Amino acid sequence: MSANKERITRPEMVEAIRKSGYLIEQRVAGVLAKHGYYVETNPAYPDPETGKSREYDISAMAGVRIAKKRMDFIFPVVVSECENNEHPVVFFSTEPPVPFLHHQEVKCSGVPVQFWDGQRFVRLSDFLHLEKYHHYCKGPVATQYCSFHRKSNNAPWIASHSDAHHQTFNSLINALETSIAEHYESWAFPSRGEEEPVNLQVYYPVLILQGELYVAQERGNRLIIRRSEHVQYRKQLWSARIKNTYQFDIVTLSQVPRYLELVDSEIEAMKRRLQRHNALARNSINRLVANAARVRRKKINWRQVFEPQ
Numbered sequence: 001m002s003a004n005k006e007r008i009t010r011p012e013m014v015e016a017i018r019k020s021g022y023l024i025e026q027r028v029a030g031v032l033a034k035h036g037y038y039v040e041t042n043p044a045y046p047d048p049e050t051g052k053s054r055e056y057d058i059s060a061m062a063g064v065r066i067a068k069k070r071m072d073f074i075f076p077v078v079v080s081e082c083e084n085n086e087h088p089v090v091f092f093s094t095e096p097p098v099p100f101l102h103h104q105e106v107k108c109s110g111v112p113v114q115f116w117d118g119q120r121f122v123r124l125s126d127f128l129h130l131e132k133y134h135h136y137c138k139g140p141v142a143t144q145y146c147s148f149h150r151k152s153n154n155a156p157w158i159a160s161h162s163d164a165h166h167q168t169f170n171s172l173i174n175a176l177e178t179s180i181a182e183h184y185e186s187w188a189f190p191s192r193g194e195e196e197p198v199n200l201q202v203y204y205p206v207l208i209l210q211g212e213l214y215v216a217q218e219r220g221n222r223l224i225i226r227r228s229e230h231v232q233y234r235k236q237l238w239s240a241r242i243k244n245t246y247q248f249d250i251v252t253l254s255q256v257p258r259y260l261e262l263v264d265s266e267i268e269a270m271k272r273r274l275q276r277h278n279a280l281a282r283n284s285i286n287r288l289v290a291n292a293a294r295v296r297r298k299k300i301n302w303r304q305v306f307e308p309q
Helices: 008-021 022-034 099-105 163-185 253-276 278-294 302-306
Strands: 036-040 045-047 053-055 060-061 075-082 089-094 108-111 114-116 121-123 140-151 158-160 200-211 211-219 222-227 230-239 242-252
Touching: 008 022, 022 060, 022 075, 022 253, 045 075, 053 075, 075 089, 075 163, 075 253, 089 230, 099 242, 099 278, 108 278, 108 302, 114 278, 163 200, 163 230, 163 242, 163 302, 200 253, 211 242, 242 253, 278 302
Parallel strands: 075 200, 089 211, 140 230, 200 242
Antiparallel strands: 036 060, 045 053, 060 075, 089 140, 108 200, 114 121, 140 158, 211 222, 230 242
C-alpha cells in the first residue's frame, strides 16, 4: 500500500514565501529600478575555493555622465544580499580612532583609479579627497555582530555569530571582487584617433534586512541597544599575506531609498571634483594607457596596470 503524498496548500505556500527572502529581493530590485539603476537578480560568480558557480541576490548599476562632449562616466554599482531575518541582528559599534582613513576601503575599478600629480601616482580616494564626504569616514563602525536562537521553545535565548551571516558577507566580498575583475577583463585599447574615456565603477556592498536591526554600545557597565536603520560594518581578510579590509552597509528595507540618495550625493561630489581636475584626469589616463601599451604582449592582468600597487 503506497503512502499518501503530502501536498502543500495555497495558504501554506503564501506563508512559506513570505518567510523566505524572495519577496524582499523583488522589492529591492523595484526600488533600484525606479531610482534609475539597471538591475540583475541572482547574478553568478565563481567560488574562489571550489570554482563552482554561486549566486548572490542583486547587482545594480547606474551611470552618471561627467562631460557633455565625451563619454566620461562614473558608474555606482550596488552589490547586495537581501535577508528576511526572523530574529533581530545586532551590530556592536564603536567610534573608530582614524575614521578619515576609511576612505581607503571605498572599492573602485576602471580608468583612472589613480592620478598623476606631477611626480607620482596617487590613489583615487586620496586625489578626490573622499575622506571629506564619503559616509565610510563618518560615524560609528561595527566589527562584530550577533543574532539569536534557542535550542528549544523553553530554553533561554543565545546570542551567537551566525554562520549564515558569515557566509553572506563572504558572498558579498566574492561578488564584489568578481565585478572588479570582470570590469578590467572587459577593457580594450581605444581605437586609433580615439581618446580613452573616464570609466569608473564605484562599489557599494550592502546587506538589506527586512527584519529588525539594532546597534549595541557599551557605556561603562551598561549595554545600550537601540533600533537602527543603517549600520556600517568592517571586515578584514588575509589573503596571500595581504590584508584586505572591506566596509559594508547594513540597511533596512524601508531605508533603501534614503540610502540611494546618499550614494547619489557621493557620486555627485566625485563628479564635480573630476570636472574640476579634468586636465589632470586626462593626463593620468594617457599615462596609464601608455603603460598598458608597454606590457600588452606580456598577457598581464589589466588590474595590475591600472590599480595602485
